[in-house]
Amino acid sequence: MDKHTPLPTSLPAWLQLNIHQSKIERLHMRDLFAEDPERFQRFSVEACGLLLDYSKNRIVPETMELLLDLARQVELPCWIERMFSGSHINNTEDRAVLHVALRHGSDGALPEGDSDVMPAVQRVLEQMDTLTQAVESGTWRGHTGKRIRTIINIGIGGSDLGPVLAVEALERFHHEGMQAHFVSNLDSSQLNQALAQSDPESTLFLIVSKSFTTQETMCNAASAQSWLIQYLGDPTAVSSHFLAVTSKPELAMAFGIGPKSIFEMWDWVGGRYSLWSAVGLSIALMVGMKHFRGLLAGAHEMDKHFRTTPLERNLPVILGLLGIWYRNFFSAGSHAILPYDYALRTLPRWAEQVEMESNGKRVSRDGETVDYATCPVIWGASGNNGQHAFFQLLHQGTDLIPADFLAAIRCQEAWPGHEAALIANALAQSRSLMVGRTDEEMRRSLKESGLEGEALEAMLPFREYPGNQPSNTILYERLNPRVLGSILALYEHKVFVQGICWGINSFDQWGVELGKQVAKGLLRDIQSKQLERVRDGSTMGLMAYVRNKSKWDKK
Numbered sequence: 001m002d003k004h005t006p007l008p009t010s011l012p013a014w015l016q017l018n019i020h021q022s023k024i025e026r027l028h029m030r031d032l033f034a035e036d037p038e039r040f041q042r043f044s045v046e047a048c049g050l051l052l053d054y055s056k057n058r059i060v061p062e063t064m065e066l067l068l069d070l071a072r073q074v075e076l077p078c079w080i081e082r083m084f085s086g087s088h089i090n091n092t093e094d095r096a097v098l099h100v101a102l103r104h105g106s107d108g109a110l111p112e113g114d115s116d117v118m119p120a121v122q123r124v125l126e127q128m129d130t131l132t133q134a135v136e137s138g139t140w141r142g143h144t145g146k147r148i149r150t151i152i153n154i155g156i157g158g159s160d161l162g163p164v165l166a167v168e169a170l171e172r173f174h175h176e177g178m179q180a181h182f183v184s185n186l187d188s189s190q191l192n193q194a195l196a197q198s199d200p201e202s203t204l205f206l207i208v209s210k211s212f213t214t215q216e217t218m219c220n221a222a223s224a225q226s227w228l229i230q231y232l233g234d235p236t237a238v239s240s241h242f243l244a245v246t247s248k249p250e251l252a253m254a255f256g257i258g259p260k261s262i263f264e265m266w267d268w269v270g271g272r273y274s275l276w277s278a279v280g281l282s283i284a285l286m287v288g289m290k291h292f293r294g295l296l297a298g299a300h301e302m303d304k305h306f307r308t309t310p311l312e313r314n315l316p317v318i319l320g321l322l323g324i325w326y327r328n329f330f331s332a333g334s335h336a337i338l339p340y341d342y343a344l345r346t347l348p349r350w351a352e353q354v355e356m357e358s359n360g361k362r363v364s365r366d367g368e369t370v371d372y373a374t375c376p377v378i379w380g381a382s383g384n385n386g387q388h389a390f391f392q393l394l395h396q397g398t399d400l401i402p403a404d405f406l407a408a409i410r411c412q413e414a415w416p417g418h419e420a421a422l423i424a425n426a427l428a429q430s431r432s433l434m435v436g437r438t439d440e441e442m443r444r445s446l447k448e449s450g451l452e453g454e455a456l457e458a459m460l461p462f463r464e465y466p467g468n469q470p471s472n473t474i475l476y477e478r479l480n481p482r483v484l485g486s487i488l489a490l491y492e493h494k495v496f497v498q499g500i501c502w503g504i505n506s507f508d509q510w511g512v513e514l515g516k517q518v519a520k521g522l523l524r525d526i527q528s529k530q531l532e533r534v535r536d537g538s539t540m541g542l543m544a545y546v547r548n549k550s551k552w553d554k555k
C-alpha cells in the first residue's frame with residue numbers, strides 16, 4: 001500500500017478554492033469576457049492537433065492558479081511519473097497501470113517490476129500485423145476457403161466500447177468490402193442481428209475478454225460457436241473462425257481456441273484502457289495496421305504532452321481541474337460530452353465507462369470514506385441531435401451542467417452546406433449557454449416580434465436565458481486515426497488527474513462485483529427451480545412472478 005495521503009479537503013489550496021468560489025460565484029461570464037479582451041488567448045491551449053478553448057468557464061486567472069496549486073499539493077507530477085515508471089499505483093490489486101506502454105512505440109523501455117514491458121507489447125503488435133496482413137491478402141481464409149469479410153467482436157465494457165467507438169469513428173478508413181459487428185449484450189437479439197447479416201463461411205469471431213470469465217461474453221461466444229458449427233457442419237471449423245484476446249490464455253484454450261490464435265493482454269492494462277492492445281484487433285482488421293498505429297501514435301503524442309508539459313498548459317490537467325472546480329465547488333452532479341462530429345457519436349458512451357468506472361468511488365486509496373463528491377454522472381450524445389432533445393435542460397433547467405463541445409473543422413463526408421452549418425451550431429450553442437439573454441435583450445426581441453404591455457411581461461420569465469453555463473470547446477481539423485488517439489488519451493489522462501485530486505484509486509472496479517455474484521446466485525436458483533431461498537421481499541416477489549409467466553418449470 002502507498003504511504004498515507006491526506007484527503008484533498010485538508011489541503012490549503014482546497015480551503016482557498018472554497019473561499020475563492022464564494023467570491024466569484026455570482027460573476028457572469030458575459031461580464032468576464034467584456035472586462036478581459038484577452039480572455040480567449042489567456043484560456044486556450046493548442047497541442048497534439050487539438051485546440052482547447054476553456055475561456056467559457058466560470059473562472060478568473062486566480063481560479064486557475066488555485067486549481068494548479070491543488071494539483072501541486074496532491075503531487076500530481078509525481079503521480080504521473082509513478083504511472084509511467086510502472087509503480088503499482090493500482091494499490092488494491094497491486095498492479096502497475098501501463099496502458100501508456102501500448103502506444104509507446106519505439107520510445108524506449110517502460111518497466112514493470114524488474115522487466116521492460118515493451119518487448120511483449122511489440123510481440124503482440126507484430127502478431128496483429130501478421131494476422132491483419134493474412135486477412136487482407138486472403139492467406140487467412142475461412143474453413144471452406146472463402147475470404148474473411150465480416151468481423152464479429154464479442155466482448156463487453158472495455159472489451160467493446162473502445163473498439164466500437166474507433167471502428168465507427170474511422171469509417172472513412174475502412175477496407176472496402178469488410179464489415180464489423182459488435183456483440184456485447186446478454187439479450188441474444190444483438191447476437192442474432194449480427195449473425196443474420198453474416199455469412200458463416202467468411203466470418204471471423206474475436207472473443208475479447210481480459211478475464212475470459214465474463215458471463216455475457218462467454219454466453220455469446222458459446223452461442224456463436226454453435227451457430228458456426230451448425231452451419232459448417234464441422235467442429236474443426238472453429239480454428240479458422242475464432243480468435244481470442246485475453247490475459248487468461250488457458251481459459252481461451254479450454255474454450256477451443258488454439259494458442260496461435262490467442263492474443264495476449266496483461267494485468268497492467270485495465271479493461272477500459274485497453275483499446276490500444278489487441279483488444280483493438282477489430283479496429284486493426286477494419287482499417288489496417290498502418291492506421292491502427294496512427295491511432296497509437298496520436299495517443300502517444302498526448303502521453304508525452306501529459307508527462308512533459310507544464311501543468312498550466314497541459315490539456316488533461318486543465319480539463320481535469322475544471323471538472324474538480326464544478327464538481328466540488330459548485331456541486332455540479334453531471335458533465336455532458338457533446339461531439340459535433342457524427343464519427344464521435346459513441347464518445348459519450350465510451351467516456352461514461354472510462355470516467356465513472358474509474359472514479360465512481362467513495363473510499364480513498366487508503367480506505368478512508370471520503371467526505372467530498374467524486375465522479376459526476378457523465379452523459380451526452382451527438383451534439384446536433386442533442387439540441388433537439390435535451391439541450392432545453394442545459395439552457396433553462398435548474399442545474400449547473402458543464403459540457404465539452406468537440407467539433408471537427410472539416411467533416412468526414414461533406415455535402416455542400418453541411419460543414420459550415422454544423423460548426424455554426426456547435427459554436428452557437430456554447431455561446432448561448434455562456435451569454436444567455438438579459439431581460440433587456442429579451443424585451444427588445446419580444447417587442448420586435450409584436451408583443452407589448454402585459455402580454456410581453458407575462459412572457460418574459462419563460463423566455464429568459466440565464467446563461468453562465470460553462471463549457472470547454474475542443475476543435476480539430478478533421479478526424480483521423482492520430483487525432484482520435486489524442487482525443488481518447490486526453491480523456492484517459494483527465495480521469496487520472498481527477499483520481500489523483502480525489503485521492504482515489506482510478507484503476508480498480510470492485511463496485512461491479514456484487515451484482516455479478518447476486519446474478520450467479522439467482523441464475524442457479526432459476527436453473528434448479530429453487531425459488532424458496534429467502535431473499536428480500538421484492539426480489540422474491542419478482543422471481544415468483546417471472547416463474548409464473550415463464551416456461552422454466554415446463555422445460
Ligand code: F6P
Binds near residue numbers: 159272512
Ligand atoms: O464488470 C466490469 C468489467 O470488468 C469492466 O471493467 C471490463 O471492461 C468488462 O467488465 C469486461 O471485462 P472482460 O474484458 O474481463 O470480459
